[in-house]
Amino acid sequence: MGKSFKSIDRLAEGLARLVIRFRWTVVIVAILSAVTIASGGRFLEFANNYRVFFSDENPELVAFEDLQATYTKNDNFFFVLEPADGDAFATGTLAAVEQLTEAAWQIPYAIRVDSISNFQHTYGIGDDLIVEDLFSGGASMGLAERQRRGDIALAEPLLRHQLVSEDGAVTAVNVTLQYPEKDLTEVPQAVSAARELREQIESDFPDVDVSLTGVSALNNAFAETGQADLGTLVPVMFGVILLLTLLILRSVTATLATLAVILFSMMVGMGWAGFVGIKLTPISGSAPIIILTLAIADSIHILMSMRTVMREGVAKDDALVEALRLNFMPVTITSLTTIVGFLALNFSDSPPFWHLGNITAVGILAAWAYSITLLPALIRILPFHPKQTATASIGERAMDRLADFVIANPRRLLVSVGAGVLILVAFIPTIQLNDQWTQYFDERVEFRTETDKAVEHFGLYPIEFSVPARDSGGVSDPDYLAYLEDFTDFLRTQNGVTHVYSLSDIMKRLNRNLHADDESYYRIPEDRNLAAQYLLLYELSLPYGLDLNDRINIDKSATRVTATLGNVDSIVTREFLTATKTWMETNVPPWMQASPTSAQVMFTYIAGRNIDNMLMGTVIAIVAIALILMAALQSFRLGLLSLVPNGLPILATFGTWALLFGKVGFSVATVASISLGIVVDDTVHLLSKYVRARDERGGSAADAIRYAFRSVGMALVVNTVILSLGFMVLLTSSFKVNVDMGLLTAMAIVFALVLDFLFLPALLLLMDKNELHEKIQGENTVSQSIQKPATSVAGVAMLAVLASALIASPDFANGQETEVRGETETEQRGFEVAARSDRSDRGFGDSAVELEMILRNAAGKESRRTLQITTLEVADESVGDKSLVVFDNPNDIKGTALLSHANILDPDDQWLFLPALKRVKRISSANKSGPFVGSEFAFEDFTSLELNKYDYNWLREEDLDGLATDVVERTPRYESSGYTRQVSWVDRDIFQVRKVDFYDRRGDLLKTLTLSDYREYDGVWRSHSFEMVNHKTGKSTAMLYGDYEFGVGLEDGDFVKGRLTRLR
């Protein structure tokens, strides 16, 4: 083992002496090389097309490019006009729309403008088809005419939800663009023209608020965000680094030298990117930050070693040589592993990540080279006098203590840290892939705020289908059109869909127009030739720029259907796409199958695709890094062992993320390989010192760990602080992908340090335990570390239980509509009465109310209790509501609470909170007929108010104290009810229950409940007085309710058992 260490040491020593000797040459060469390569930076530009996020092979991109080649390009601006008076058809708004429609043609590369003003309105006069602009000179139209045309716009499926909101309050203008794609200035040109136009309209029409979004605005945002990020993040990063190095090294010289190294490394990385023609994105734009962060580590290690050696009294030159000798190998290995980690990003499906990986790899290579040449040369030239301190520093003492602690408790640490990590790992399966790409940008970006405004009124995420017909001209085939109509109708029912643009709507309209606007002809024409003629007639009448080429392909063998989605995330989109695929396969003939495509589709699948691709990349990186470590440490065993503290932090990070955020976007896949390359550094430093100690000093495992902690422990802490802060700087990026990546990597780095300090040494000690035992027995110290496998076994078993519980956690809520139940007519009528009554009480969301309960015994003696009830409505009628009852009085039970999750036929889930013990106890809810807190109300009278808990039978109409009522008998469907039946009186005015008779198990009348003092809260009725009289005992209970509060903002989280302990 020792041999090759020695030869590397000799190499390092030789190098160091050469550098010291030719120090000026080294400095000059370094500066020249950095400046030369950095000159490539002049070629750097930011890409302004979202397509750069997708590789050329990305199947969704290929499909989308295909569609765009057939129809029109999809680049657009979307102007949303929001008039202050809320009337899109007011004269001012119409004037604004017309002016904007006209002027939008002047935006560079605009090929089409759509608005309500130039919408091609058609109607028939006799056999003639009249086609004209819907609003032309709208500002001078009379009120009646504007209203008539407004109604047409609102009734038109092509306009409603797309260019005008349903209520006619907001309207939009869509501008389609076709870029030559020759120059990166095209998009900014168009965007600046569009922005000017927006300002123009806003100044001409101060009452109209205009927002600007669309694909072109998005593309521009990528470039602007990247540039802005670079402008803010890099200076912040330099500030952070300057401060940290000054603090840590406490030497101006050392700080300057370090800054030179990292600055040159960054210049080399970015210059190289310019030379190879990389187009920057916000993602690859974070490369300089990452290079700055990583490059600093090498210098810190070398300088800290040098300082330690000099404190022992060694002369400067010799100390420099010794520092390089000690660090050459670890610095080389860590650079190599980090480079491997970043190069693995080339497996990603998204080119910006390739660029990020490659730029960073080049930068790290440069950092390595400069750290072992430029750094020692500069240190040699500049004055460097670390302060002499006689005693060990605080840091070293802390490290000694930490080492002692770890050596004393290896098994305990292994179990507790391992258990902690495993618990976190158990959460990884709960991570959901979810993205919403407009939210890649934070609110500092104009595109985001404008889009947020626009999306309140209109869907922004089109999904395109090119639906093929059977043959050339087949789009007029009535069969085809009928299927198309079905498909259109289906799409309109889907969750998240705000608008569908389909040829079938145009054909139906034309058919009606050409039958003298007879409504009954608003259907698909039955004859193919007729349909083809309509279409031809229509097309001939359309003005330039508003033709159907963007809807129907050249030989009329396919049409394009566009479903626009509202404010949806990628989970909803995936559901939509899956549902659509299934529907198509079962409802449409094989020749008509169409696949969805669009930017939204591409972004929806990119996270999953990226993970698939990166999986391979990460595996290869892991294997490569393990091989490097085996070679470097010259130990197969240690190389393999190192994978544990390197892999676990990444898993722990994902687990923590699952816990904290739960959702992850497409940056996640890349984090594993990036952080692997970085976190491995700690292990390398610790293990190389450990091996060196055992090799050169021949110590025991425990001694070697003490040595390793002492010599590199502080440097690792410092390094972790720098690295995690560096990645945290990314949190200030306005691009969410960078924020996530920064946070995840920073977390992984911190976890890595914890595991390297607490887990790795424990692992080493236990692997070399024979020696440890000898040592311990030899020194005659406490030998408590004899294995007790029981503890670890119990821990593992518990984790297994936990993990399986998580995986098996049930799916709630499968929404089902209630149908009218009952077989006979009276049963159905009874159910209907009950259902109407129930529904008139529902839709309240949540409520809170205080009530007083007055318990009277047969002699009329009263005792009172006050309580508060909060209720959360669960809309699904097959699941019951959630409620929480908290007692206020008598004082000895103050704070006692009962939490119920009602179920329909199964017993409710109930927990009782006892404030004196602070104990939460799950209680049986089988006790339905038992009295509720000593009152005449049974538990079931309180909790069993759900419609579906009973079967119903209508008995008769009856006059109850002057109220017309339906008398309905209800029989409990749930088990262990105390009643055979109940008879309820429901009034016909406000449909509320006025009185209930309860019959006990023997069929005798047991109790009567009278409900009065009904008050209405915004459509929801509540009784404020319940009087229950027990006919058998003569006792009675009254419940007097205070005023209800609705919409108090309660949510599921307020009705979980863990919340109960917070009541007192």
Place this chain on the structure above:
Amino acid sequence: MNRMKAIALLLTAAVTNSAAQAGEWDITGFIGADARVFWEDARFAGQDDDVNLAAVFQPEAYWRSADGKHRLSFVGFARADSEDSERSHADIRQAYWSFDGRGWDINVGINKVFWGVAESRHLVDVINQTDLVEDIDQEDKLGQPMVNFNLQRDFGRFEFFVLPGFRERTFAGADGRLRPALPIDDSNAIYESGDEENHVDFALRYSHYIGDLDIGVHLFDGTSREPRFLLAASGDSLLPFYEQMTQVGIDLQYTREAWLWKLEAISRNANSDDFAAVVGGVEYSFYGIGGGSADLGILLEYSHDGRSADAAPTNQDNDLFAGTRLALNDAQDTSVLAGFAVDLDTDELFFNVEAERRFGDSLFAELRLRAFANSGPGDAGYSFVKDDYVQLSLNWYY
């Protein structure tokens, strides 16, 4: 018009309600007196008389901010005992600030946390120290300083605890009843950790429910709440010795119809011993007995403990507990719990009866009877064998 009225009503309701509840201190608590009567002569010389009188005071104050996010909570406690100076003591049971962040919350200060499901023994309940002089059933706890962060997710609740500052268990003094043969000198406790009572402990708990099953898992690392006892150098007293321990545990309750099935299990790793312990059992309720409104519950629990003689002592190493709970469900909340525990190794018996009822609106009375039998020399309960007692407590709540 109607709608306007409703909105106006709602608004006034919201305003008046929030003004009445939030932002104001809610001051409650109780003042009480209790008497313990021991009907046998004391076993050890110097132990006090047969009648033990005491006054207790528990002031409570709660405050909640208008938006409900911030809460302050205070519960104090004081007892003045006529005989045993060790029983005269005061404690801050709770004094904490709490912030609710929707889905997570944080509590900082002194607080009480209960974990577990079983009735006869509280194995997994490790956060708070037992206030043993209050009651030998170990259900009275001392306030524990803590920083507690909780995270509520769809798939369960995660609780993280950092516990700075350790509370020593309270013990009856030399002149008090219910003490071992040698009095415990709790002013000279010894710690394994060099940080002594300043050792910072950690705990982590996950809990959730899946259908009828409630589950909790925890990990605790720090100073054991259960002391071992070392003979003082003088030989005339015992010194509590608090070890460091790492404990993992699980608690389960399966609730089905009138059945509650309960299980608590721990595995504890300490210098003196590594062991596992378990308590499990069943509770079954007969509802509406005799056609009335009273409920009768039957409790049966078995407790096993694998700890060796080196570890902190327990007298529940192989015990069976059987009991019954009668709740009348009347306006006075009358209930009676009666039961006995038997040590299956030594046949020692322990009887317990607890009866309680409210009188009027504010007075709450409690009667307790405890008796020990069958203990021979060397058995765990032998020193208590003359300490059978009946206790009457009257507490006035304000």
